[in-house]
């Protein structure tokens with residue numbers, strides 16, 4: 085079953101220094117040609133994939149999907165509706181770079197069917213934005229949120245990054261204060277990581293650890309206390325939402341809902357065998373174009389999950405959410421009790437203060453959220 089559609093737009097105006105996502109600079113004609121390819125892929129995938137069900141969410145990510153024109157977004161969404169159908173009130177998100185939109189373009193996206201914006205703000209400090217190589221200023225980001233409100237968006241999320249080179253705890257506090265003033269419905273908070281094949285990887289190659297781990301932990305805890313004390317729910321390790329505004333699409337990933345990914349580098353999870361099938365599209369745009377033009381889907385790295393794979397995923401994805409993993413859900417899907425399956429591991433993690441347990445199930449403690457990779461690794465042993 086597939087209820088979610090992810091669409092990857094592989095173009096950016098300029099590469100940010102920390103970014104390892106599949107994206108490149110694209111001219112207007114390249115973007116236009118890509119939209120045609122994407123729509124051809126959608127038609128082919130609809131014919132060849134497992135049965136699809138009415139979509140509950142569509143997420144246009146990238147790259148920079150807000151480089152598309154509203155008419156192009158409208159064509160993509162109309163085709164998705166025509167082929168798969170959209171459920172009443174489906175969540176339709178567009179990742180938006182504040183440097184690529186104005187009031188009229190945002191109004192056009194709203195008319196095209198977008199009802200949620202996820203804005204890559206990253207910092208409210210122009211020095212930090214320049215270090216990251218972002219194309220926008222703080223002023224453009226705040227103007228963008230105001231313009232989005234005027235255009236009728238009442239579901240806006242922003243991304244912020246902490247643990248940046250040269251960033252102090254006070255600077256991070258200021259970022260959070262500014263975010264609170266803007267009052268967006270959703271916030272995603274990430275600590276900077278240095279990814280391979282990025283400018284940052286070269287620039288900071290000699291630094292074992294760019295950021296002091298204690299400072300990074302303080303920044304995580306500061307975000308948690310500032311945002312939860314002002315009414316945001318900390319519903320996933322990196323995500324906060326006003327009640328009723330959790331990201332339905334991303335929650336679907338953590339709950340292992342089936343989803344179809346279109347576009348170069350996009351991943352899919354089809355719930356069409358016992359434990360599901362995962363695969364990814366080629367990240368190479370030329371290879372992607374050749375496949376689609378030849379009538380072939382550009383899928384690679386197909387993995388049919390075993391029961392062990394699926395159980396491990398169920399645990400480490402489910403534990404990302406503050407609600408944690410419910411014993412009854414695991415029993416329904418795998419026919420085994422949580423305690424029977426993971427008895428020793430759970431006891432140890434609870435003993436180390438990384439998990440908390442009750443009759444319903446288990447969830448990460450705040451310390452467990454900070455050391456989540458250590459916890460998740462235990463379910464992969």
Ligand code: SF4
Pocket residue numbers: 095096097098099100103104105107146147148181204
């Ligand atoms: S705008 Fe986003 S996807 Fe594009 S280079 Fe920057 S971080 Fe990467």
